[in-house]
Amino acid sequence: MATxxxxxxxxxxxxxxVLGLSERHVAQFLIGTAQRCVSAEEFxxxxxxxxxxxxxxxxxxxxxRLWNKVPRKAVVEKPARAAxxxxxxxxxxxxxxxxxxxxxxxxxWERTERERLQDLEERDAFAERVRQRDxxxxxxxxxxxDKKAYEEAQKRLRMAEEDRKAMVPELRKKSRREYLAKRxxxxxEDLEAELADEEFLFGDVELSRHERRELKYKRRVxxxxxxxxxxxxxxxxxxxxxxxxxxETRGQPxxxxxxxxxxxxAPGEEQRxxxxxxxxxxxxxxxxxxxASQEPxxxxxxxxxxxxxxxxxxxxxxxxxxxxxxxxxxxQQKESxxxxxxxxxxxxxxxxxxxxxxxxxxxxxxxETGSGKTTQIPQYLFEEGYTKKGMKIACTQPRRxxxxxxxxxxxxxxxxxxxxxxGYSIRFEDCTSERTVLRYMTDxxxxxxxxxxxxxxxxxVVMVDEAHERTLHTDILFGLIKDVAxxxxxxxxxxxxxxxDTARFSTFFDDAPVFRIPGRRFPVDIFYTKAPEADYLEAxxxxxxxxxxxxxxxxxxxxxxxxxEIEAACEMLQDRCRRLGSKIRELLVLPxxxxxxxxxxxxxxxxxxxxxxxxxxxxxxxxxxxxxxGIIYVxxxxxxxxxSYNPRTGMESLTVTPCSKASxxxxxxxxxxxxxxxxxxxxxxxxxxxxxxxxxVPEIQRTSLGNVVLLLxxxxxxxxxxxxxxxxxxxxxxxxxxxxxxxxGALNHLxxxxxxxxxxxxxxxxxxxxxxxxxxxxxxxSEEILTVAxxxxxxxxxxxxxxxxxxxxxxxxxxxxxxxxxxxVLLNVxxxxxxxxxxxxxxxxxxxxxxxxxxxxDVREQLEGxxxxxxxxxxxxxxxxxxxxxxxxAGYFYHxxxxxRSGYRTVKQQQTVFIHPNSSLFxxxxxxxxxxxxxxxxxxxxxxxxxxxxxxxxxxxxxYYKAKxxxxxxxxxxxxxxxxxxxxxx
DNA sequence: GAGCACTGC
Numbered sequence: 001m002a003t004x005x006x007x008x009x010x011x012x013x014x015x016x017x018v019l020g021l022s023e024r025h026v027a028q029f030l031i032g033t034a035q036r037c038v039s040a041e042e043f044x045x046x047x048x049x050x051x052x053x054x055x056x057x058x059x060x061x062x063x064x065r066l067w068n069k070v071p072r073k074a075v076v077e078k079p080a081r082a083a084x085x086x087x088x089x090x091x092x093x094x095x096x097x098x099x100x101x102x103x104x105x106x107x108x109w110e111r112t113e114r115e116r117l118q119d120l121e122e123r124d125a126f127a128e129r130v131r132q133r134d135x136x137x138x139x140x141x142x143x144x145x146d147k148k149a150y151e152e153a154q155k156r157l158r159m160a161e162e163d164r165k166a167m168v169p170e171l172r173k174k175s176r177r178e179y180l181a182k183r184x185x186x187x188x189e190d191l192e193a194e195l196a197d198e199e200f201l202f203g204d205v206e207l208s209r210h211e212r213r214e215l216k217y218k219r220r221v222x223x224x225x226x227x228x229x230x231x232x233x234x235x236x237x238x239x240x241x242x243x244x245x246x247x248e249t250r251g252q253p254x255x256x257x258x259x260x261x262x263x264x265x266a267p268g269e270e271q272r273x274x275x276x277x278x279x280x281x282x283x284x285x286x287x288x289x290x291x292a293s294q295e296p297x298x299x300x301x302x303x304x305x306x307x308x309x310x311x312x313x314x315x316x317x318x319x320x321x322x323x324x325x326x327x328x329x330x331x332q333q334k335e336s337x338x339x340x341x342x343x344x345x346x347x348x349x350x351x352x353x354x355x356x357x358x359x360x361x362x363x364x365x366x367x368e369t370g371s372g373k374t375t376q377i378p379q380y381l382f383e384e385g386y387t388k389k390g391m392k393i394a395c396t397q398p399r400r401x402x403x404x405x406x407x408x409x410x411x412x413x414x415x416x417x418x419x420x421x422x423g424y425s426i427r428f429e430d431c432t433s434e435r436t437v438l439r440y441m442t443d444x445x446x447x448x449x450x451x452x453x454x455x456x457x458x459x460x461v462v463m464v465d466e467a468h469e470r471t472l473h474t475d476i477l478f479g480l481i482k483d484v485a486x487x488x489x490x491x492x493x494x495x496x497x498x499x500x501d502t503a504r505f506s507t508f509f510d511d512a513p514v515f516r517i518p519g520r521r522f523p524v525d526i527f528y529t530k531a532p533e534a535d536y537l538e539a540x541x542x543x544x545x546x547x548x549x550x551x552x553x554x555x556x557x558x559x560x561x562x563x564x565e566i567e568a569a570c571e572m573l574q575d576r577c578r579r580l581g582s583k584i585r586e587l588l589v590l591p592x593x594x595x596x597x598x599x600x601x602x603x604x605x606x607x608x609x610x611x612x613x614x615x616x617x618x619x620x621x622x623x624x625x626x627x628x629x630g631i632i633y634v635x636x637x638x639x640x641x642x643x644s645y646n647p648r649t650g651m652e653s654l655t656v657t658p659c660s661k662a663s664x665x666x667x668x669x670x671x672x673x674x675x676x677x678x679x680x681x682x683x684x685x686x687x688x689x690x691x692x693x694x695x696x697v698p699e700i701q702r703t704s705l706g707n708v709v710l711l712l713x714x715x716x717x718x719x720x721x722x723x724x725x726x727x728x729x730x731x732x733x734x735x736x737x738x739x740x741x742x743x744x745g746a747l748n749h750l751x752x753x754x755x756x757x758x759x760x761x762x763x764x765x766x767x768x769x770x771x772x773x774x775x776x777x778x779x780x781x782s783e784e785i786l787t788v789a790x791x792x793x794x795x796x797x798x799x800x801x802x803x804x805x806x807x808x809x810x811x812x813x814x815x816x817x818x819x820x821x822x823x824x825v826l827l828n829v830x831x832x833x834x835x836x837x838x839x840x841x842x843x844x845x846x847x848x849x850x851x852x853x854x855x856x857x858d859v860r861e862q863l864e865g866x867x868x869x870x871x872x873x874x875x876x877x878x879x880x881x882x883x884x885x886x887x888x889x890a891g892y893f894y895h896x897x898x899x900x901r902s903g904y905r906t907v908k909q910q911q912t913v914f915i916h917p918n919s920s921l922f923x924x925x926x927x928x929x930x931x932x933x934x935x936x937x938x939x940x941x942x943x944x945x946x947x948x949x950x951x952x953x954x955x956x957x958x959x960y961y962k963a964k965x966x967x968x969x970x971x972x973x974x975x976x977x978x979x980x981x982x983x984x985x986x
Numbered sequence: 987g988a989g990c991a992c993t994g995c
Contacts, residue, residue: 399993427995444995473994562991594992620991641991654990699993707995764995796990862995917987938988 007031007069014062030066032750035109040067116748123755130762130869134452220531307546308539310527313685316668337413341379344372346517353377353515354384357461357492361485362512364505365496368519370673373496374465375410378438381461382414382421386492387437391460396443398471399625400426407431407440414438427764428858443473447480450715451761456484456491463494468501468662469624470698470727476708479724480715482509500662500695508726522672524634528685536637537565539682541572544615547633547680548587554632554677555614557622559667561641561656566591566617573615586612592626593619595797598851604628623666627673634671634679636664638692644702646936647732649911652704653936660696661688700729706767709737710746713753714761743894743960744771759870763863765793772891773863774872775956779887781877782867784827788888790860791826792932792944794852798829799918801847809847816846817920820881821946823888823932825920830856889930889948890956897929897942898950904929904942907965916941928953 011027030047037043044063341347346367356363367373378393387393397403407424416422423432425441432439443464449456456462462481467474478495485493495505495512502514533539540558547556560566573589590604608614608630616628620640640659645652659667664681671677681688700708709720717723720734741747744767746757753761756774763770769789776785791798801809816832818824829846833853836842843850867874877883897904897913904913913934915922919942921929928950931942950966 442994444993448995469993471993562989564989595990623992625992643991656991711995918989922987935990937990941988 034067034070040064043067119754123758308543309530312527314526316524346372346376356515362493362509364502364512364514366502367517370520371517374406386460392437392439392458393461394459395440395463396446398466398469403440403442447473461492465496467495467497472699475700478726522676524668524672524677524679527680533682536682555630556633557631558617558635561639563593569617588614591617632677636667637682645704647736651934651936660693662695698727705733705737710761762870768891775890776887777872779883780875781883782874783876784884785887786860786863787827787830788823790856793859794855797852800849812847822920822944823946889952892930893953893957895931899927913940913942916943919945921945
């Protein structure tokens with residue numbers, strides 16, 4: 001009979017030769033399953049059910065051999081014994097005492113089996129305790145949240161003040177030029193290579209008309225680019241610029257100097273400049289004579305070969321609404337709230353909609369933004385009596401602000417105080433009470449509620465809004481809700497989505513009917529470029545100016561991919577406007593992206609001064625998250641930055657990719673919110689048709705799923721491969737998540753949730769982070785670990801590094817360094833900030849982002865509250881950082897790297913990795929490292945690294961590491977050891 | 987010596 005270890009080795013070897021994989025937990029899973037099955041047939045069937053192995057030919061043979069090899073005696077006895085134990089576990093309470101009597105002669109299988117069952121019992125007891133505590137907890141949330149909201153508002157005001165002080169714009173011409181030059185060079189090289197390829201490959205092939213045209217475009221673009229480059233070099237000699245008006249500027253050198261001074265001006269300069277701008281704009285209004293005299297100059301501004309040719313190709317249809325005016329007029333706003341409600345597009349459908357909801361359990365609602373579905377439908381349901389008998393209506397939103405603002409509006413419409421009948425529930429802020437029946441919440445929040453109420457028993461209706469956005473949480477909700485709906489026939493499910501994909505939702509929910517509500521949108525004319533653009537940034541700038549001088553009034557929205565591009569584009573635009581001076585009307589250039597200080601963000605909402613035009617240069621944030629009034633023109637280069645995840649390496653990367661058609665149309669739609677608009681796409685109609693994906697890949701397929709898997713397991717969903725996903729994630733992603741959870745001890749060898757896993761699921765952080773928090777109890781340092789966890793949760797935006805104070809900022813950062821690594825640096829930053837009384841002034845002085853710190857504080861407070869829930873006590877290590885580092889290692893032993901002759905390599909996958917230059921350990925080379933995350937940018941970088949000792953790995957994860965693989969092959973271990981012993985002796 | 991879109995619990 002094979003020993004357990006021998007059997008396991010045998011299975012691993014077999015697995016390797018049969019399937020080409022050899023995972024320890026797979027082997028254990030197979031042995032465990034074989035051991036529990038009464039017959040070989042049952043075993044094969046079970047493996048088939050998991051759907052993880054291809055059980056044809058050799059694999060099936062292997063399964064049979066394995067079943068035979070598992071000790072016969074055990075096979076016959078175990079299931080009966082296990083079943084008996086399970087029954088006893090449920091029925092008897094004095095089981096524990098019987099266990100202690102177990103003879104020592106029991107073999108390893110029996111021991112693990114006993115431990116497993118004991119753990120399951122503990123887990124269920126823990127879950128029950130949590131449920132009970134939730135029940136007992138009485139809330140007085142309303143007052144608390146009001147107070148909190150007030151404090152929040154105060155904090156924001158203070159922060160805006162700080163941000164304003166810190167805001168000092170400056171020029172970065174050099175880096176910008178280098179960036180653009182490099183980009184242009186690369187594009188041109190690409191194009192030339194492509195053309196050369198085509199000529200070589202298809203030179204003598206008959207081309208279709210279309211292909212010929214394409215080729216001609218490409219050649220023309222190449223020639224233009226060459227000419228342009230040549231011209232540019234010529235211009236460099238002349239020290240002029242393409243849009244430069246030489247005679248004007250040369251005549252006014254003083255003006256240029258003025259502008260430079262303004263740029264580096266003191267705080268308050270912005271305000272003055274803005275006022276000047278308004279004055280300037282006002283003065284432009286005098287008479288038509290001015291305007292007329294400017295006309296011919298436009299021709300000079302944009303010479304023919306420098307403009308971009310657009311062709312109008314299609315039109316995004318507006319929704320016809322002849323009777324109702326599209327925007328509430330002044331008079332309308334003064335009318336009663338009820339009249340406004342009646343004017344919404346959804347109103348005429350009220351009865352029909354309620355009938356459809358009554359007749360069908362699941363209804364897909366297709367409606368554009370502005371149809372009133374989000375605010376009205378829950379109210380209709382309320383009026384119809386769906387909230388009687390204490391039942392609630394949930395409406396989920398993908399974003400926090402949306403949940404808050406919609407709830408506030410509905411409360412106003414219903415004439416109740418926010419938090420009473422109508423409330424919202426988002427992370428860090430629960431504005432609901434016992435009386436709340438209409439509950440707006442973020443999708444992630446409803447997902448969390450499944451943990452305490454898996455059947456959503458207190459809800460009569462669940463409405464999933466903005467379903468087309470396909471956020472990770474929405475996608476998981478679909479599967480869960482579909483399941484709940486099956487055994488709760490009285491639960492109504494509404495899925496609200498924009499026109500996209502409603503058919504798919506319908507199919508997913510067993511052909512649920514689709515109810516269409518017209519929106520309120522204006523038509524948008526779509527224009528494409530005639531030829532592809534080599535440098536889209538340059539093309540953007542030219543197009544903006546082109547729109548500015550040739551098109552009627554209306555603000556412009558430009559979509560770029562990130563902060564760097566936005567800054568570059570804004571500078572180019574401002575630069576050119578300055579050179580053109582009074583020859584063109586004023587153009588206000590405003591950037592917007594998530595990391596921009598709040599007061600700068602607020603500027604995009606200020607109304608445009610008369611006579612001027614606003615151009616907002618934005619990231620994806622303007623696609624869904626915020627709406628800017630007055631946008632008539634949209635400029636879309638067709639790119640976005642997207643996160644992707646490689647499950648094989650566990651590495652995330654952020655890359656610029658062409659956006660999808662859906663995304664392009666969403667962007668175009670932004671032009672038609674107040675009037676008929678125009679969208680200029682900086683790519684050809686052909687590219688739109690043939691090169692863009694139909695829809696964006698749903699998030700669930702682009703991200704790591706550790707906490708999702710943990711959550712599903714906690715909800716009792718064991719068979720993830722068969723979970724009803726609208727779009728299933730890659731198989732490898734699920735497998736890696738399972739493997740990691742197994743390594744972390746969240747799942748046992750049969751893939752069942754353990755007590756520790758159940759606790760981890762309670763914490764709203766990634767599994768490794770929650771493991772670290774749980775482990776902090778053992779090392780008595782939960783206070784410190786909470787801080788580290790909170791700081792790690794805010795995305796690398798702790799240190800602020802303004803371009804003009806790089807040296808100061810770097811010095812400030814280095815001052816926080818502590819030996820040991822970045823985790824301790826983060827701890828240090830937070831501790832000092834807390835000692836300053838959470839001061840924003842302190843942040844400003846130390847080049848730390850106040851906004852991020854405030855978020856870290858929120859996270860820390862939430863985690864601290866949850867610590868009690870997972871039954872971990874608060875304790876401090878009192879400066880003994882070894883304990884903190886060990887606790888971190890207990891969560892992150894999966895993420896380790898060791899120094900080899902050829903640099904760092906990850907311990908398990910032997911992948912070459914590098915310390916990120918921002919790390920405190922960048923200039924040191926510790927032998928053993930632990931990293932928080934691995935990101936692929938220009939190289940495979942480890943971000944947030946911590947120095948560890950290899951012996952700790954054996955201490956915290958003996959199941960995962962073998963002493964042998966932690967030996968240092970090159971280290972001169974023996975002499976060192978001897979030396980040490982002697983030292984000790986002496 | 988790099989350079990992080992956007993959400994959310």
